[in-house]
Each structure stands twice: as structure tokens, then as C-alpha cells.
Amino acid sequence: MVEANNRHSGEFELIHWIQKQVGSCDQLPVGIGDDCAIDQLPPDQLLLTSKDLLIEDIHFKRAWTSMFDLGRKSVAVNLSDIAAMGGKPRALYLGLGRSKQLKEADLKDFIRGFIYEAKQYDVILAGGDTCGSPGPLIVSVTVQGQVPTGKAVTRRGAVCGDALYVSGTLGDSALALQLLQSGLNLPPHLAQRFQTPSARVALGCFLSENELVTAMLDVSDGLLADLNHLLVASGVGAELALSALPLSEDFRSALNQDPTLIDLALAGGEDYELLFTSARHDLVQSAIPAPGAVKIGTITAGAGLIIRQENGDSYQCRQRGFDHFAAS
Amino acid sequence: MVEANNRHSGEFELIHWIQKQVGSCDQLPVGIGDDCAIDQLPPDQLLLTSKDLLIEDIHFKRAWTSMFDLGRKSVAVNLSDIAAMGGKPRALYLGLGRSKQLKEADLKDFIRGFIYEAKQYDVILAGGDTCGSPGPLIVSVTVQGQVPTGKAVTRRGAVCGDALYVSGTLGDSALALQLLQSGLNLPPHLAQRFQTPSARVALGCFLSENELVTAMLDVSDGLLADLNHLLVASGVGAELALSALPLSEDFRSALNQDPTLIDLALAGGEDYELLFTSARHDLVQSAIPAPGAVKIGTITAGAGLIIRQENGDSYQCRQRGFDHFAAS
Numbered sequence: 219m220v221e222a223n224n225r226h227s228g229e230f231e232l233i234h235w236i237q238k239q240v241g242s243c244d245q246l247p248v249g250i251g252d253d254c255a256i257d258q259l260p261p262d263q264l265l266l267t268s269k270d271l272l273i274e275d276i277h278f279k280r281a282w283t284s285m286f287d288l289g290r291k292s293v294a295v296n297l298s299d300i301a302a303m304g305g306k307p308r309a310l311y312l313g314l315g316r317s318k319q320l321k322e323a324d325l326k327d328f329i330r331g332f333i334y335e336a337k338q339y340d341v342i343l344a345g346g347d348t349c350g351s352p353g354p355l356i357v358s359v360t361v362q363g364q365v366p367t368g369k370a371v372t373r374r375g376a377v378c379g380d381a382l383y384v385s386g387t388l389g390d391s392a393l394a395l396q397l398l399q400s401g402l403n404l405p406p407h408l409a410q411r412f413q414t415p416s417a418r419v420a421l422g423c424f425l426s427e428n429e430l431v432t433a434m435l436d437v438s439d440g441l442l443a444d445l446n447h448l449l450v451a452s453g454v455g456a457e458l459a460l461s462a463l464p465l466s467e468d469f470r471s472a473l474n475q476d477p478t479l480i481d482l483a484l485a486g487g488e489d490y491e492l493l494f495t496s497a498r499h500d501l502v503q504s505a506i507p508a509p510g511a512v513k514i515g516t517i518t519a520g521a522g523l524i525i526r527q528e529n530g531d532s533y534q535c536r537q538r539g540f541d542h543f544a545a546s
Numbered sequence: 547m548v549e550a551n552n553r554h555s556g557e558f559e560l561i562h563w564i565q566k567q568v569g570s571c572d573q574l575p576v577g578i579g580d581d582c583a584i585d586q587l588p589p590d591q592l593l594l595t596s597k598d599l600l601i602e603d604i605h606f607k608r609a610w611t612s613m614f615d616l617g618r619k620s621v622a623v624n625l626s627d628i629a630a631m632g633g634k635p636r637a638l639y640l641g642l643g644r645s646k647q648l649k650e651a652d653l654k655d656f657i658r659g660f661i662y663e664a665k666q667y668d669v670i671l672a673g674g675d676t677c678g679s680p681g682p683l684i685v686s687v688t689v690q691g692q693v694p695t696g697k698a699v700t701r702r703g704a705v706c707g708d709a710l711y712v713s714g715t716l717g718d719s720a721l722a723l724q725l726l727q728s729g730l731n732l733p734p735h736l737a738q739r740f741q742t743p744s745a746r747v748a749l750g751c752f753l754s755e756n757e758l759v760t761a762m763l764d765v766s767d768g769l770l771a772d773l774n775h776l777l778v779a780s781g782v783g784a785e786l787a788l789s790a791l792p793l794s795e796d797f798r799s800a801l802n803q804d805p806t807l808i809d810l811a812l813a814g815g816e817d818y819e820l821l822f823t824s825a826r827h828d829l830v831q832s833a834i835p836a837p838g839a840v841k842i843g844t845i846t847a848g849a850g851l852i853i854r855q856e857n858g859d860s861y862q863c864r865q866r867g868f869d870h871f872a873a874s
Contacts, residue, residue, distance in 0.1 A: 247592065247698070248698070248700055251701075251779070252631070252700050252701055252702075252763075252779075253596060253627040253628075253630035253631055253701075253763050253764060254594040254595055254596040254627050254628060254630070254631045254633065254691070255594070255595050255596070256592050256593070256594060256631070256693070256698055257592065257593040257595065258592050258593070258695070259587060259593060261589065264575065264584050264585065264586050265584070265585040265586070265587060265593065265690075266582040266583070266584060267582055267583050267585065267637070267639060267672065267673060267688075267690065268581060268582040268583070268673065269639040269640075269641050269673060269674050269675050269686070269688055270641070270675050271641040271642075271643055271675050271677055271684065271686060273643050273677060273678075273679055273680070273684070274680075275680045276643075276677060276678055276679065276680060277677070299581040299582050300581075300582060302581035302582070303580070303581055303582045303584070305582065309595070311595060311597040311688060312597075313597050313598070313599040313686050314599075315599055315601050315604075315684065344595065345595060345596065345597060346597050347597050347598050347599050349599055349601060349604060349605070350601075350604055351601055351604065351681070351682070352601070352602075352603045352604060352681065352682055353679070353680065353681020353682050354679070354680055354681050356599065356601070356643065356684055356686075358597070358599060358641050358684075358686035360595075360597055360639060360688040362593075362595065363582070365584070367586070370575070370576070370584055372576055372580050373579075373580055373581075374580075435580075435581050436581060451579070451580075
């Protein structure tokens with residue numbers, strides 16, 4: 219520690235303020251304010267844990283999002299990992315490294331957004347840590363969830379012949395980023411997908427409870443990168459139908475102007491959709507919870523991935539994110 | 547996200563390397579490498595969780611520690627929070643924001659130190675996240691532990707008449723910091739206390755299992771600041787005997803040169819000792835696990851704290867860390 223005692227009264231006041239925003243905490247025996255939070259898992263439930271860092275100018279730019287929305291997104295991207303296991307989120311822990319530029323009002327907007335989003339999923343902010351940062355704003359989130367014993371879905375269970383599905387639409391967030399980088403405004407749908415993505419918790423729970431999936435993960439690093447993780451973990455390959463990729467209207471109209479944008483749907487990041495395999499080839503959009511899912515390919519026996527165009531030719535993605543794929 | 551896909555193949559290789567260092571992970575159904583880790587708590591155990599950020603140039607300076615020791619310390623300061631609840635640690639989650647200056651060899655030394663320290667306490671590294679940092683090196687740790695139902699010790703249970711104890715010695719780490727800031731070398735004991743503090747897990751478990759404590763926390767922000775937390779949470783006051791503060795030989799010899807250093811024992815940070823209250827006034831050093839504990843005062847009915855000198859006069863601490871105390 220550089221200063222023997224680097225906590226100031228402001229830190230403790232902030233923690234008290236956060237405690238008030240969280241309100242009563244009946245779910246937990248002990249929440250914010252002790253050395254640890256205490257939680258009691260229901261019997262026959264396993265504990266799920268995931269952790270993500272969000273760092274200013276790496277994961278977000280303050281010019282492109284409100285602090286309230288950044289708080290919301292910090293929650294959603296973590297809950298997405300719980301959804302990917304077929305679990306139900308329980309508690310969030312927040313570590314905040316406050317940059318010197320961050321005003322107190324901004325910080326409070328962030329916390330309000332964080333708690334707002336947590337409440338949408340009935341999840342409690344149970345603890346964390348705050349301190350100053352000599353550089354960027356740092357957001358560190360840990361999420362805990364539960365899943366009934368025997369129902370957790372890992373990346374490892376895909377087998378040859380399984381159908382490959384993805385929920386929602388792909389590439390919206392990456393397209394939004396490209397527009398922002400070009401100084402353009404975002405249409406509302408793309409703004410929502412980029413700034414306040416949803417975690418597919420209801421869908422993930424439905425799929426695991428009904429034992430419809432053999433492997434699952436969330437698409438955060440881009441479809442191809444995350445699909446590769448699933449294929450490697452399961453020891454299988456896949457054939458993907460390029461024409462089957464689910465695309466939003468906004469994405470399709472941009473694609474009509476510039477056909478190379480298809481690579482954003484393949485390799486762009488931050489979709490926060492669920493990618494899963496199933497022995498069932500007949501899952502239909504209407505029969506599963508929002509945002510639904512569509513079949514985009516099939517699991518094959520050999521290693522590697524082939525992206526098939528409608529004319530039968532294979533397709534090579536030119537976007538970054540595919541790099542480490544090519545190396546494998 | 548500033549780059550649609552900000553993970554490079556290096557990230558995935560690093561995660562594989564970390565997985566190998568962790569080795570077999572029999573304690574957990576799923577460890578590093580999926581969207582979430584999966585853990586199964588024994589029946590009748592509650593889940594404890596704590597989270598700490600360590601940021602370069604706020605919490606540590608690379609010139610003052612090896613990366614191996616920084617890895618060790620990142621574990622110990624988190625386990626200290628589990629010890630403070632009377633719990634036993636189970637799993638660690640590590641978020642790393644890598645500064646541009648950080649070489650791969652340094653990063654690996656950090657991880658080796660982290661895993662080395664975790665093994666001392668039979669705790670597993672179960673997951674986390676890595677990314678680049680545009681500024682300082684960022685270390686975010688989440689620790690989970692367990693405590694038998696009904697045995698957790700909070701800050702809230704101190705009552706008038708309880709004895710106040712602290713484990714180990716106070717002020718060593720703050721004195722070490724002062725020496726480093728003056729460009730001096732550290733004697734081995736002070737170096738150990740500053741660079742590789744120990745978490746008092748065995749002591750915390752012993753005290754809670756044997757129901758010897760009414761309230762407990764770990765001293766990380768300085769004795770006075772942390773004692774204040776305990777007093778406020780319990781709604782009590784305390785009288786502290788200045789001459790009873792446990793001090794190391796190194797600290798005593800510095801104190802002989804400069805009597806004002808006593809304020810470092812009162813208000814310096816990073817002791818990572820346990821501060822606890824007990825209905826028993828006869829706990830003796832020899833009868834409890836290392837590093838033992840000594841009685842330093844008594845809990846009183848009124849609010850506030852009096853520090854009593856040997857001549858009966860009250861003492862006013864002049865160090866920072868006492869500030870927010872004076873304001874209460």
C-alpha cells in the first residue's frame with residue numbers, strides 16, 4: 219500500500235449511500251457492510267461464480283454511454299455468464315476504482331443503473347470495494363448464481379450430429395461500435411444492443427431445466443471465437459450456414475449497403491446471446507422464451523469449422539477475432 | 547467496448563497457462579475455463595464472499611515488492627476477510643488488468659505467487675478474467691469461504707463489558723511503508739509483515755468454532771478506523787489501553803527513537819490482524835492458535851472511544867485515518 223491508510227471518510231459515506239440504495243436485503247443473512255457477505259444456498263443447488271473487469275478506454279468510452287447505462291451494462295454482461303450455464307443469478311459484488319475525473323454525481327448514476335439492472339433480475343448487490351484509481355475508471359464485477367445439481371450446462375457436451383443454435387441477433391453491438399467510431403448517431407435498436415444489452419437468463423434456465431442443450435456459452439467475444447471455445451472444449455467441429463445467421467432489421471439494411479459487414483455478425487463482440495447445441499433439430503423460435511433462437515449449423519465429427527455459403531462454397535471471415543482461430 | 551473484440555490469442559494462451567499451474571481441481575465440479583466455475587458447498591455451511599481491488603500506485607508500488615510477493619499478498623489480504631468472519635476459505639477468483647509495462651515473465655511470477663499462497667491455505671484459483679489496462683496494473687480478487695450455520699462472526703455483537711483483543715502485532719506494515727518512503731531498507735520482520743502478510747485463518751476458525759467471540763473484523767485500515775467500525779456496528783464504545791498495544795521488537799526499537807511512532811500502531815493500515823471482542827477476559831496468548839492475541843481494552847456502554855495512557859490521561863492520535871473518527 220502506498221499510503222498506509224488510503225481510505226477516507228468519503229469512502230465510508232459512499233458505502234453507506236450504496237447500502238441505502240440497495241435497501242432491505244432479506245435474501246441474505248448479511249449483505250453490504252461487514253468483512254464478508256453471508257449467503258445461504260438452497261439445498262440441492264450448486265454455486266456458480268463469474269467475474270469480469272470493465273476498464274475505461276478498453277471496454278467502454280464515457281463519451282459513448284451514460285453512467286446509468288454503464289452501470290446497467292456492467293450487471294448484464296456478468297449475468298450473461300450465469301445464463302450461459304443455465305443458472306439463476308443470486309448476488310453481485312462490485313469493485314470500483316474511481317478515476318480522478320469521475321464526479322460524485324456520475325458515480326451515483328452508475329450505482330443507480332447497476333442496482334436498477336440488478337432488480338430486473340431479482341439479484342442483490344451484496345458487497346464489494348471502492349478506492350481511487352490513478353488512471354482509468356475500473357469496474358470489477360463478480361456474480362454468483364445457482365443451478366440445480368445435475369442441470370448445469372458447460373461448453374463440453376456437444377456431440378457430432380447436434381444442431382447448433384444462437385439466440386437473438388448477431389452483430390448489432392459491433393455495428394453500433396463501428397458507427398460510433400465513425401462519429402455517427404445510433405438508431406435506437408442498435409443503441410440498446412450496445413449500451414444496455416440483456417442477459418438471456420430466462421432462456422438459459424428454460425433450456426437447462428428442460429434438458430434441451432448439450433453445451434452452451436454466451437457470445438461475448440464474437441460468434442466465431444466463442445464457437446471455437448465450444449468446439450475445442452467438446453472435441454468436435456461444426457458446419458455453419460452463413461445465410462442462417464439471425465440479423466436485425468438495422469443490421470440487414472446496413473448489410474445491403476456493405477456486404478462485408480457480415481463479418482461483424484461472425485466476429486464482432488458483445489452480442490451477449492446464447493450459443494448452444496442440442497440433440498433436437500426441431501426447436502422453433504416460438505416455443506422457447508424471448509428472444510428465441512434459430513438453428514445456424516450442425517456439429518461435425520472432425521475438428522475445425524466450415525462456414526458454408528448458399529452456393530455451397532466455404533466462406534473465410536476477414537475480421538479480427540478470427541485470428542487465433544486460424545492459428546488453431 | 548472500444549474494440550469490438552478486445553481479446554487476443556495471448557489472453558487465451560495465458561488462461562491455459564494459468565489452468566496448468568492450478569493443476570487438478572478435484573474440489574470443484576468445474577474450475578477455470580467455462581463461463582462460470584461451479585462449486586458445491588457442504589450441507590449446513592453458509593457461503594462467505596469478499597472482494598478487493600489492488601491498484602498499482604494506490605495499493606502497491608512495483609519498486610517495493612516482487613511480483614511473486616504481490617501475488618502472495620493479493621491472496622492473503624482477501625483471505626483475511628474470510629478469517630474475520632470465523633470462516634474457512636474455499637475458492638479465489640482473479641481479475642487482472644495488465645499494464646503495458648508488465649512483462650509476461652512478471653505476470654507469470656505474479657500468478658505463481660498467487661497460487662503458492664492459495665495452496666498454503668488449501669484454496670483453489672477457480673476462475674477470473676484478464677485484459678489489458680491503459681493505465682496501472684489492476685488486481686481484482688474475489689474470495690469465497692464457508693462457515694457452519696450459526697458460527698459466523700459479524701461486527702455487530704460486541705456488548706458493554708466485553709474484553710477487546712487484537713492478534714499479532716500492530717504498526718509493522720505502516721512502519722515498513724514509512725521506511726520505504728524514506729528510501730531505507732527493511733529489516734526482515736518488517737519486510738515480511740509488509741510484503742507477505744499472513745491471513746489469520748486458523749485463529750479466526752478457532753475463535754468462532756469455540757464461540758469465544760462476540761464481534762470480529764480484520765485490521766486493514768488501521769486499528770482506530772476498524773475499531774470504530776466495530777463500535778458503530780455494535781452500538782457501543784470502548785476504552786483502549788495504550789500500553790497494552792502489541793508491538794514487535796523492530797517496532798519497539800523504532801519507537802524508542804521516536805515516541806510519536808505509536809500513532810502508526812493506532813492508525814497505520816495493513817496489519818491484517820484480527821480485532822475481536824469476547825465475554826471472556828481470561829483468554830491467554832498461549833491457549834489460542836498463532837499468532838495469539840492480547841487484551842487491549844474493554845467495551846463500554848456509551849458511544850465513542852477513549853485511549854488511556856498509563857498515567858490515566860486520555861491520548862489523542864495525530865495520524866491520518868483518525869480523521870473520519872473525529873467527525874463521528
